Amino acid sequence: AQSVAQPEDQVNVAEGNPLTVKCTYSVSGNPYLFWYVQYPNRGLQFLLKYITGDNLVKGSYGFEAEFNKSQTSFHLKKPSALVSDSALYFCAVRDNSNYQLIWGAGTKLIIKP
Amino acid sequence: DSGVTQTPKHLITATGQRVTLRCSPRSGDLSVYWYQQSLDQGLQFLIHYYNGEERAKGNILERFSAQQFPDLHSELNLSSLELGDSALYFCASSPRAELYNEQFFGPGTRLTVL
Numbered sequence: 001a002q003s004v005a006q007p008e009d010q011v012n013v014a015e016g017n018p019l020t021v022k023c024t025y026s027v028s029g030n031p032y033l034f035w036y037v038q039y040p041n042r043g044l045q046f047l048l049k050y051i052t053g054d055n056l057v058k059g060s061y062g063f064e065a066e067f068n069k070s071q072t073s074f075h076l077k078k079p080s081a082l083v084s085d086s087a088l089y090f091c092a093v094r095d096n097s098n099y100q101l102i103w104g105a106g107t108k109l110i111i112k113p
Numbered sequence: 114d115s116g117v118t119q120t121p122k123h124l125i126t127a128t129g130q131r132v133t134l135r136c137s138p139r140s141g142d143l144s145v146y147w148y149q150q151s152l153d154q155g156l157q158f159l160i161h162y163y164n165g166e167e168r169a170k171g172n173i174l175e176r177f178s179a180q181q182f183p184d185l186h187s188e189l190n191l192s193s194l195e196l197g198d199s200a201l202y203f204c205a206s207s208p209r210a211e212l213y214n215e216q217f218f219g220p221g222t223r224l225t226v227l
Binding site for chain 2 (some may be wrong): 032034042046049051090098099102103
């Protein structure tokens with residue numbers, strides 16, 4: 001079955017430290033992977049995607065993600081966290097049978113000053 | 114601002130009632146997706162329309178229905194409402210039927226069923 005897992009409900013990081021939000025996936029065929037962010041009382045905003053090419057993908061707000069085919073992972077990273085990065089982060093993979101997105105449960109990122 | 118608009122922003126209604134949520138996609142986008150976000154279920158895909166035609170169904174209840182009109186706006190109809198239908202309802206749009214790029218999300222409609 002095709003699925004996305006975000007193993008951490010919450011990640012706590014001190015401001016200025018590097019952050020990682022984990023995502024693993026299971027999908028038939030080539031993976032199309034996405035990260036979205038949701039701020040309180042707002043819709044989801046696109047951060048970055050992996051379709052093909054370089055395994056390190058750069059996105060909005062200084063975020064990047066590393067695609068690892070052997071580990072079927074697509075972890076979101078940022079070298080230096082900001083308090084304003086505190087939000088809910090969703091990983092998604094495209095279901096190649098119907099072209100819909102399969103969403104992870106979301107990870108709440110809390111950056112402490 | 115994603116360019117996707119949703120109305121109303123908030124909706125409070127009673128059990129057993131029927132409501133309609135409206136979504137206007139980004140200019141030029143032909144696909145509209147509806148999602149339900151609740152605390153216990155997370156983000157659930159409901160239904161996808163492309164250029165007026167239904168393309169895919171997700172976890173959409175029979176009490177719920179949707180359509181996309183010739184001007185490409187979409188409406189999600191929720192009937193015989195139950196307490197458990199209280200949630201945030203998002204629509205998203207994208208240019209094509211097949212998802213090769215990101216979806217653009219609206220700000221959502223918060224539905225409260227009392």
